[in-house]
Amino acid sequence: xxxxxxxxxxxxxxxxxxxxxxxxxxxxxxxxxxxxxxxxxxxxxxxxxxxxxxxxxxxxxxxxxxxxxxxxxxxxxxxxxxxxxxxxxxxxxxxxxxxxxxxxxxxxxxxx
Amino acid sequence: xxxxxxxxxxxxxxxxxxxxxxxxxxxxxxxxxxxxxxxxxxxxxxxxxxxxxxxxxxxxxxxxxxxxxxxxxxxxxxxxxxxxxxxxxxxxxxxxxxxxxxxxxxx
Numbered sequence: 147x148x149x150x151x152x153x154x155x156x157x158x159x160x161x162x163x164x165x166x167x168x169x170x171x172x173x174x175x176x177x178x179x180x181x182x183x184x185x186x187x188x189x190x191x192x193x194x195x196x197x198x199x200x201x202x203x204x205x206x207x208x209x210x211x212x213x214x215x216x217x218x219x220x221x222x223x224x225x226x227x228x229x230x231x232x233x234x235x236x237x238x239x240x241x242x243x244x245x246x247x248x249x250x251x252x253x254x255x256x257x258x
Numbered sequence: 259x260x261x262x263x264x265x266x267x268x269x270x271x272x273x274x275x276x277x278x279x280x281x282x283x284x285x286x287x288x289x290x291x292x293x294x295x296x297x298x299x300x301x302x303x304x305x306x307x308x309x310x311x312x313x314x315x316x317x318x319x320x321x322x323x324x325x326x327x328x329x330x331x332x333x334x335x336x337x338x339x340x341x342x343x344x345x346x347x348x349x350x351x352x353x354x355x356x357x358x359x360x361x362x363x364x365x
Contacts, residue, residue: 181354183302190345190356190357190358190359191294191296191302191345191347191356191359192356193347193353193354193355193356196352196354205352205353206353207353208353241301241302243302245292245304245307245349246304246307246313246314248301248302248303249301250301251301
């Protein structure tokens with residue numbers, strides 16, 4: 147059974163950093179590109195970043211470029227999202243996804 | 259960026275209805291459109307991939323179609339479990355973009 151389990155969310159002050167993790171199981175993680183998608187409270191879905199299967203290519207939405215870094219450790223079957231210089235508008239539930247499969251989401255609240 | 263204009267944003271429906279939700283792409287995205295269902299407090303569930311393909315385990319009352327730059331999700335014989343939110347996604351080009359979402363509500 148495929149599982150994606152996010153962790154690392156919580157309350158953080160504006161300007162600070164936070165790192166999300168997504169532990170994958172039930173499939174050969176190193177064969178698949180992965181993505182982070184977020185959803186602000188009561189809002190729609192918003193794509194954040196994508197990484198290729200081997201980590202050689204990464205893509206970001208403009209509003210997080212230069213602040214967020216997507217990475218992966220294929221030996222640990224884990225996806226990461228390093229978020230720096232966080233803003234109130236980054237407040238959202240963050241989902242790890244492999245298109246067909248989605249994690250349960252982790253809430254990130256940026257507030258003083 | 260490619261805009262996915264989703265309509266309607268909300269719809270009042272009755273059980274047994276046939277419901278169609280549409281996303282219009284601002285430029286060509288080919289077949290690279292997915293449809294997701296999302297229930298309150300839950301993760302999205304992929305219902306349709308590559309515009310017209312039914313995802314595994316999805317009931318056959320769901321279908322996807324394409325007409326030019328218009329992509330549609332149709333639910334036939336609407337059941338109570340279908341009354342929730344739906345989102346389209348284009349993944350032909352970065353940045354990937356979602357439609358604004360459609361909320362189905364019972365009359």
